[in-house]
Amino acid sequence: MTDLNERAAKADAEDPLAYLRAEFDLDPRVVYLDGNSLGAPPRRVAGRVEEVVREQWGRRLIRSWPELWWDAPERVGEKIAPLVGAAPGQVVVADSTSVDIFKVLVAAVRMAPGRREIVVDAATFPTDGYIAESVAELTGTELVPAVVDDLDDVLGERTAVALLNQVDYRTGRLYDMAAATAKVHAAGARVVWDLCHSAGVLPIELDALEVDLAVGCTYKFLNGGPGSPAFVYVPHRLQASFRNPLPGWGGHREPFAMAPSYEPAPGIARARAGTPDILSLTALDVALEVWDGLDLAAVRAKGLALTGFFMDCVDELLGKAIEVVTPRDEWRGHQVSLRHHQARELIGELTAREVIGDFRPPDVLRFGFAPLYNTYGDALRAARTLAEVVSAG
Amino acid sequence: MTDLNERAAKADAEDPLAYLRAEFDLDPRVVYLDGNSLGAPPRRVAGRVEEVVREQWGRRLIRSWPELWWDAPERVGEKIAPLVGAAPGQVVVADSTSVDIFKVLVAAVRMAPGRREIVVDAATFPTDGYIAESVAELTGTELVPAVVDDLDDVLGERTAVALLNQVDYRTGRLYDMAAATAKVHAAGARVVWDLCHSAGVLPIELDALEVDLAVGCTYKFLNGGPGSPAFVYVPHRLQASFRNPLPGWGGHREPFAMAPSYEPAPGIARARAGTPDILSLTALDVALEVWDGLDLAAVRAKGLALTGFFMDCVDELLGKAIEVVTPRDEWRGHQVSLRHHQARELIGELTAREVIGDFRPPDVLRFGFAPLYNTYGDALRAARTLAEVVSAG
Numbered sequence: 001m002t003d004l005n006e007r008a009a010k011a012d013a014e015d016p017l018a019y020l021r022a023e024f025d026l027d028p029r030v031v032y033l034d035g036n037s038l039g040a041p042p043r044r045v046a047g048r049v050e051e052v053v054r055e056q057w058g059r060r061l062i063r064s065w066p067e068l069w070w071d072a073p074e075r076v077g078e079k080i081a082p083l084v085g086a087a088p089g090q091v092v093v094a095d096s097t098s099v100d101i102f103k104v105l106v107a108a109v110r111m112a113p114g115r116r117e118i119v120v121d122a123a124t125f126p127t128d129g130y131i132a133e134s135v136a137e138l139t140g141t142e143l144v145p146a147v148v149d150d151l152d153d154v155l156g157e158r159t160a161v162a163l164l165n166q167v168d169y170r171t172g173r174l175y176d177m178a179a180a181t182a183k184v185h186a187a188g189a190r191v192v193w194d195l196c197h198s199a200g201v202l203p204i205e206l207d208a209l210e211v212d213l214a215v216g217c218t219y220k221f222l223n224g225g226p227g228s229p230a231f232v233y234v235p236h237r238l239q240a241s242f243r244n245p246l247p248g249w250g251g252h253r254e255p256f257a258m259a260p261s262y263e264p265a266p267g268i269a270r271a272r273a274g275t276p277d278i279l280s281l282t283a284l285d286v287a288l289e290v291w292d293g294l295d296l297a298a299v300r301a302k303g304l305a306l307t308g309f310f311m312d313c314v315d316e317l318l319g320k321a322i323e324v325v326t327p328r329d330e331w332r333g334h335q336v337s338l339r340h341h342q343a344r345e346l347i348g349e350l351t352a353r354e355v356i357g358d359f360r361p362p363d364v365l366r367f368g369f370a371p372l373y374n375t376y377g378d379a380l381r382a383a384r385t386l387a388e389v390v391s392a393g
Numbered sequence: 394m395t396d397l398n399e400r401a402a403k404a405d406a407e408d409p410l411a412y413l414r415a416e417f418d419l420d421p422r423v424v425y426l427d428g429n430s431l432g433a434p435p436r437r438v439a440g441r442v443e444e445v446v447r448e449q450w451g452r453r454l455i456r457s458w459p460e461l462w463w464d465a466p467e468r469v470g471e472k473i474a475p476l477v478g479a480a481p482g483q484v485v486v487a488d489s490t491s492v493d494i495f496k497v498l499v500a501a502v503r504m505a506p507g508r509r510e511i512v513v514d515a516a517t518f519p520t521d522g523y524i525a526e527s528v529a530e531l532t533g534t535e536l537v538p539a540v541v542d543d544l545d546d547v548l549g550e551r552t553a554v555a556l557l558n559q560v561d562y563r564t565g566r567l568y569d570m571a572a573a574t575a576k577v578h579a580a581g582a583r584v585v586w587d588l589c590h591s592a593g594v595l596p597i598e599l600d601a602l603e604v605d606l607a608v609g610c611t612y613k614f615l616n617g618g619p620g621s622p623a624f625v626y627v628p629h630r631l632q633a634s635f636r637n638p639l640p641g642w643g644g645h646r647e648p649f650a651m652a653p654s655y656e657p658a659p660g661i662a663r664a665r666a667g668t669p670d671i672l673s674l675t676a677l678d679v680a681l682e683v684w685d686g687l688d689l690a691a692v693r694a695k696g697l698a699l700t701g702f703f704m705d706c707v708d709e710l711l712g713k714a715i716e717v718v719t720p721r722d723e724w725r726g727h728q729v730s731l732r733h734h735q736a737r738e739l740i741g742e743l744t745a746r747e748v749i750g751d752f753r754p755p756d757v758l759r760f761g762f763a764p765l766y767n768t769y770g771d772a773l774r775a776a777r778t779l780a781e782v783v784s785a786g
Contacts, residue, residue: 025447025451026451027451030454032454034454034455038450038458040451040454041446041447041450046443046446046451049442049443050442053438053439053442057434058418058420058433059420061423061427061431061433061749062430062749063749064619065431065619069619069620095488095489095492096641096667096668097641097667098639098641098642098667098668099488099492099667106531126651126653127641127642129653129654130642130645130654130655131640131641133640133654133655134638134655138531138532139531225446226450226457226458226462226668226671227462227668227669227670228670229670230667245527246491246492246495246524246527247526247527248489248490248491248492248523249491249519249523250489250491257754258753258754260519261522261523262523262527273489273491273492274488274490274491274623275489275490275491275619277489277620277621277670278618278619278620279621280670280672280673281620283446351456356454356456361650
């Protein structure tokens with residue numbers, strides 16, 4: 001235990017990103033390990049949102065639409081672009097992840113008229129799967145569940161598109177985006193990556209890997225706030241053929257012309273639908289400022305170190321009392337999942353002790369480590385508290 | 394002119410709703426007549442949104458989802474329900490108007506398998522028309538444009554659903570919801586009403602008229618803030634057959650069970666899609682408090698009186714120099730549209746003089762009158778300023 005204390009103190013003292021925690025409004029009594037579900041609020045968000053209500057909305061009123069708000073989906077998208085390895089003009093923020101998955105899957109199916117199958121990673125985030133099923137029904141295609149390791153078994157001439165998650169939300173396993181993308185491309189199909197559990201905390205190279213389409217959540221590791229809108233990546237080479245099934249005025253070439261027929265905007269704006277949600281976009285916009293000048297390799301290194309240290313603590317303090325589900329090697333995201341038959345109750349007991357993780361049915365405890373604000377001390381306190389509640393039965 | 398001054402002063406002095414203006418954060422130098430496009434901010438919104446960021450998000454973090462946020466779409470929907478004549482359990486707030494139009498049109502087409510036509514009011518709000526076209530493509534149905542006055546010409550055995558706007562956004566004309574609904578029903582079809590330009594400022598009787606489905610915007614007369622989410626009405630009798638084409642986890646029977654297959658929630662929640670946008674829902678929730686205890690008949694009476702007085706002012710101060718497009722009788726909403734070949738320039742000149750209306754191509758000036766905060770003095774100053782800029786050429 002002493003050794004773990006020393007290790008935590010030393011690692012925190014030497015952490016080059018430690019200064020970032022002060023950017024977040026976190027209760028010092030709480031160990032918050034659920035940033036993979038809802039990121040913590042950057043301090044500057046509350047005041048800025050209030051200012052937008054009072055000044056931009058209250059003083060400028062309708063004039064803020066052309067002056068400040070209309071382009072916010074693209075403007076905020078440009079802040080996300082470097083975090084996912086996208087050159088400018090290819091990321092837009094609009095609607096929820098579910099709605100965006102719908103847009104990109106329908107668009108991908110439309111790009112491949114002769115191919116009638118949608119491959120979906122069987123361990124996908126549930127809402128992605130529900131939406132994929134609806135897309136299959138509306139486009140007359142067939143859903144094919146797949147294990148990412150065995151993609152070759154299902155990919156073929158009938159595959160229009162494969163929807164894959166970079167990080168498995170239950171186990172925390174990180175998939176090899178380069179390898180899986182190459183497999184899908186070898187079959188002549190397009191790949192859609194769901195980046196919900198990876199964007200912002202590890203280097204992603206969408207352009208370099210020639211990924212076709214991607215969608216990601218902004219309220220997890222990107223700290224955009226509860227229900228902040230998702231982002232969509234459509235590379236330049238596919239924008240002309242991207243036909244959005246939700247062609248609202250937001251994606252129109254001339255939205256304010258109020259033209260009777262839809263003509264898509266030439267660039268990434270065509271992935272928008274209706275009126276953008278300005279208060280939530282503002283919170284996200286401000287939250288993303290924390291990434292200014294950050295090196296994602298350093299963020300990733302800290303994420304691996306934090307999760308590794310947490311697993312060491314769990315090994316030492318809990319031993320065989322609990323099972324570590326998350327891969328021990330580098331193929332893991334920034335969460336550690338543990339399995340225990342009383343997972344739900346344990347998460348309840350931890351929460352009562354101000355250690356916050358989450359429960360995923362039927363028996364998984366998840367702990368997300370946000371490299372921007374979590375400490376090695378957090379990891380140790382979480383493991384120690386877990387050991388207490390497990391041994392208390 | 395003196396007479397108009399006296400009329401305005403008297404009407405404002407006698408206005409039973411005059412006390413409500415103090416609820417809004419409006420610059421006294423500005424005459425704001427664009428509440429039909431973006432409502433003004435109720436004073437209490439800015440502080441409450443900041444509080445949600447600091448307290449609910451910052452202190453409670455993920456715990457706020459089950460405690461406070463998850464049901465917000467239904468909770469805020471219940472505040473809108475009485476404004477549109479809906480009994481509890483039939484209104485939910487989620488996504489944008491465009492996305493919601495998509496949901497209800499697809500759902501309506503699915504309810505009528507043998508019928509292959511979607512009738513859309515030809516003067517519909519453009520985004521509604523774009524979405525309807527996409528729905529037709531995805532469901533293999535045909536779009537049939539119609540003039541509301543001549544609905545009988547197009548309704549028939551092939552009609553699945555008719556999408557109609559209660560108020561024409563260009564002319565301000567108010568349509569007879571009872572008559573049009575009865576016509577659609579006589580053809581055995583379902584009607585979807587777009588309430589974007591009417592909700593909150595006139596009595597609407599969705600239940601009593603047996604309207605099938607409805608969608609409305611919350612950032613116009615409901616003052617929810619820029620891009621606040623729209624609402625959907627699905628009456629109890631159609632909920633079991635409402636199949637949402639955007640079946641995100643938000644509409645799942647057990648959203649937190651993370652089940653592999655989609656099972657819709659039993660009630661109105663099935664019209665939700667992805668994660669609800671809490672900051673915008675909060676602003677809307679607070680904005681709706683202004684309606685507590687308000688009589689919509691009184692709101693409507695003031696709207697008619699304000700628009701009527703404005704037209705009197707325009708007649709007297711501008712005469713034949715401008716054309717009034719909006720109906721003079723009671724079949725008008727709460728806006729007055731004027732036609733002038735220099736409409737765009739005139740709106741620019743008015744804005745420079747702190748009188749804010751808006752321009753709709755090619756030649757329409759629109760002035761929205763929000764009965765909760767506009768005054769007869771606003772109407773007179775707007776007409777007077779317009780007369781000045783018109784006579785200045």
